[in-house]
Structures are given as C-alpha cells and as structure tokens.
Amino acid sequence: MSKHVLAQNQYGKAENRIVHVTRKGSDGSWHEIRDLNVSVALRGEFRDVHLTGDNANCLPTDTTKNTVYAFAKEHGITSPEAFGILLAKHFVTSQAPIHEAQIRIEEYSWERIPVPTRKERHSFVRKGQEVRTSQITFSEHTGQLQVISGLKDLTVMNSTNSEFHGYIKDKYTTLQEAYDRILATKVTSRWAYSAAAAADGEFDWDRSYAKVRTHMLDAFAETYSYSLQQTLTQMAERVLDHCPKVNEVRLNLPNKHHFLVDLEPFGLKNDNEVYYAADRMYGLIEGTIHRDGVEPVIATSDWIVA
Numbered sequence: 001m002s003k004h005v006l007a008q009n010q011y012g013k014a015e016n017r018i019v020h021v022t023r024k025g026s027d028g029s030w031h032e033i034r035d036l037n038v039s040v041a042l043r044g045e046f047r048d049v050h051l052t053g054d055n056a057n058c059l060p061t062d063t064t065k066n067t068v069y070a071f072a073k074e075h076g077i078t079s080p081e082a083f084g085i086l087l088a089k090h091f092v093t094s095q096a097p098i099h100e101a102q103i104r105i106e107e108y109s110w111e112r113i114p115v116p117t118r119k120e121r122h123s124f125v126r127k128g129q130e131v132r133t134s135q136i137t138f139s140e141h142t143g144q145l146q147v148i149s150g151l152k153d154l155t156v157m158n159s160t161n162s163e164f165h166g167y168i169k170d171k172y173t174t175l176q177e178a179y180d181r182i183l184a185t186k187v188t189s190r191w192a193y194s195a196a197a198a199a200d201g202e203f204d205w206d207r208s209y210a211k212v213r214t215h216m217l218d219a220f221a222e223t224y225s226y227s228l229q230q231t232l233t234q235m236a237e238r239v240l241d242h243c244p245k246v247n248e249v250r251l252n253l254p255n256k257h258h259f260l261v262d263l264e265p266f267g268l269k270n271d272n273e274v275y276y277a278a279d280r281m282y283g284l285i286e287g288t289i290h291r292d293g294v295e296p297v298i299a300t301s302d303w304i305v306a
Ligand SMILES: O=c1[nH]c(=O)c2[nH]c(=O)[nH]c2[nH]1
Pocket: 164, 175, 226, 227, 228, 229, 255, 283
C-alpha cells in the first residue's frame, strides 16, 4: 500500500485521427467527409489498476480506440457533438467501473475544390488560408532580378480516384496494393518567373499567384492518380501550360497516409468509409518540372515537414 495519495486520474486513447467518407447520390459519386481528432478519457474505479496491478477494472485504451472507429461505421458522424455524446454515454453505460467519460474532439474543416468540368465531387481543400511565400534576389554583379514565388500549408484531399499498385515487391514489402484510396497532401510549392516577368514593372503578382493556385488545385482534383508522383507532375505541368511567365515549378508533397481501419473483428464491413489518418511517418514526394531549355534555379535541398 502506498503511503501517498492517488488523486485525480483518468486514461484513454488520445488523438484518434479519423476520416469518415459518406457516399451520396444515385451512383455514390458525391462524397462528404468528416475529419476528426478524437480523444477519450475515462474516470472511475481505477485505484487497483494504479496501486495493485489488478487490471480487472481496466478497459484498454486500445479498445477505446477501436470503439471510436467502429462507432463511426455504425452510427456515422453527423456532428462532433453528436458523435461525442454517443461515445461518452457508451463508455459509462457499458462498463460498471467507468463513472465518467470525457470525449474531446477537434474537427478539421474542408471545402470542396470547385471543378466545373466534373459532376462527381470528391476533392477537398482544408479550410484556412495557406501561407504565400516569395524570394526575390537582385544581383549587382549580373543585374539579374530573380523572383521565386510559392505557397505552403495548402492541404488537399481526394476521397477517391487514387490507386497505387504495380510497384516493386521485395522481401521487405508488406504494403497492400490499393485500387481505391484516399490521396491527401499538404502542398509546398515554389515557382520561378521568367526574367522578363521579373523586369516587367506592370506584372500583376497577385493575379498570377491566384492563377497558379487555381491550376494546381484543378490538376490535383482532376487527375485520376496512380501515384502521388504522377499527381505532382500533373500539377506542375498544368501551371506551366497556363502560366507562360512561370518557367519552373517545384513541389514538395508529403503523402498524408489514410489507412482503412479493419472493422472485421467487430463484425463490420468497411466499404472505404472509415480511415485512420496517420500524421507520421509520411511518404515525401518531391520534384521540379521546368520548361525545356531553362536552367532550374529553385533549391532542392529544403527539408519539408508535413
Ligand atoms: O503515391 C504513392 N507513391 C509512392 O511512392 C508510395 N509508396 C508507398 O508506400 N505509398 C505510395 N504512394
């Protein structure tokens, strides 16, 4: 018996990252997503767990995590509040030692990428403005003015139209081939303008920024992707095709992995609805595309963190 006093205590699984996709419309091509970060804290009769090592009253944190994902499948997510109420009541009413459950939820909001050419809707951009960047270099020696513009923290997601298969398999390969997966990334990009644009006192930099951004988003949304590498190329090429003053585009695309949650152990089928959004580790796909005959000038050594 400890001579000290066990005071407030609680436990549970924190930061269960969950993305739930609902398919609507006659062909299921209208997607709605909810992207939550759910933390569970249980309070109750856990003295023995802490003091004697008797776990008879302990519902494992792993089970609380599974419950979050299974509830998303069984009940859907109509709102963070409604989802939290379901979970909190469940833990307290289903296990006698649990007297109080606190569910904390952060929701990340997404807007649709409006793509006029497509009827189906499965492309989203995370709400909140990205950061616009620029790097201007003027050299007395050469008289050259160099403008490299860019953006970072532009998070986008396609909830379908992404596959990944046919890759190398060696004795360390465990990755399952994917024929319908979520593709999500947080775009960091820089693009270099021609010397003529940099020297043009009338050049509309704001308009150009908006144009580059729009073409990048459109290409992300419209590309039926077989790899993030392929999507990267499409995004950069679209900018070069539509923005004649841009000579070079570099993209750093962390692959924000979304793994289908295995709900079979709970007798539930996961029809590409409930995903675990992993924040680390992440694939990091980087590349530069430039016009033929132009020397690339954008640094390739920057360390991008998702
Ligand atoms: O689009 C992808 N490109 C990869 O190179 C890769 N590698 C991996 O594990 N998943 C993916 N996805």
